[in-house]
Amino acid sequence: MRPILLKGHERSITCVIYNRDGDLIFTSAKDGRPTLWLSESGERVGTYELHNGAVWHLDVSWDSKLLVSGSADMHAKVWDVETGAELASFEHSGPVRSCSFDESGRRALTMCDAFGGLDVNRPPLVNIYENSPMFGDPSSWRRAAQFRLPHPEAGEVKCQIVRWMPLGKAILCAFEDGQIKIHDSLSFEEIKCVPAHDSKIQCVSFNLTQTMLLTASADQTCKMWDLHDWTELKMFRSDRPLNACVFSPTKEHVLVGGGQDAMSVTTTSGRQGKFETQFFHLAYEEEFGRVKGHFGPINALAIAPDGKSFCSGAEDGYIRLHHFDADYVDMGDPVPEDEPGSAE
Secondary structure, three states, X not given: OOOEEEOOOOOOEEEXXXXXXXXXXXXXXXXXXXXXXXXOOOOEEEEOOOOOOOEEEEEEOOOOOEEEEEEOOOEEEEEEOOOOOEEEEEEOOOOEEEEEEOOOOOEEEEEEOOOOOOOOOOOOEEEEEEXXXXXXXXXXXXXXXXXXXXXXXXXXXXXXXXXXXXXXXXXXXXXXXXXXXXXXXXXXXXXXXXEOOOOOEEEEEEOOOOOEEEEEEOOOXXXXXXXXXXXXXXXXXXXXXEEEEEEOOOOOEEEEEEOOOHHHHHHOOHHHHOOXXXXXXXXXXXXEEEEOOOOOOEEEEEEOOOOOEEEEEEOOOOEEEEEOOHHHHOOOOOOOOOOOOOOO
């Protein structure tokens, strides 16, 4: 499996995503330029150039028409994917760490950090923006709701990640102490609190049918949750802090990535830093493969909707696009099913 190196960013990679059709890859980095690539060849299509700071997160609408980006320049922006035109810009009171569309592509959820210490005018916030009128001008957006998050400078626990729950009726918040809290999307009242990990949660990822959730943590574990009752179904144990996780859409596999803390990378070799992508079997929780190549911690992972390729983005500033070999694509379950009609 020979990777295609996507060389378009000058600083650390922060986010990698595929669109729903799997023909496009969107990436962001600390250089402030979200970039679009073709997934088949790795050809660079273009960049979205109006941010003035690191871009922390991206999301693309279901129809691949809109892209939302959140940046350290205290703005979230909505882009026309095809033309690269900026359709809307939402000013925040602090760096924007999370942004995502709901299933309709008409509502955007953002989360910004606190800024300026205990400044009451710049607390951490969750914002919901909607395209209004619903079927009108795609550049006509307004803020529909705003909710305050716990303030870390006041001794409260910092929120790391914010995402829509399936159907947009609730909002998931992942915290630095390893807790997950589910809030109602209209009132922001807490519905559920799950003590998920022993350390900060770095990544959350839904499966294709949005019935299960993966959480990756600095406590060196990745856990799988049933979204119906928040039962912990599986735990995948690694030997490194984990920054990224993703379900395979076509196999019973889970991909995780991470590595030694970025501050120590300059004095550590790739082998010692543990910068590989690890493959675990979903049912048996066993690691069965690794893909190496990065020279820094893996910050982002994404897998194509058809399960035939995956991307990893790391602190070294490179995105590695891997198309799976036929051996992997044709791989069967290690425990074969009984033949029809065979005796039990």
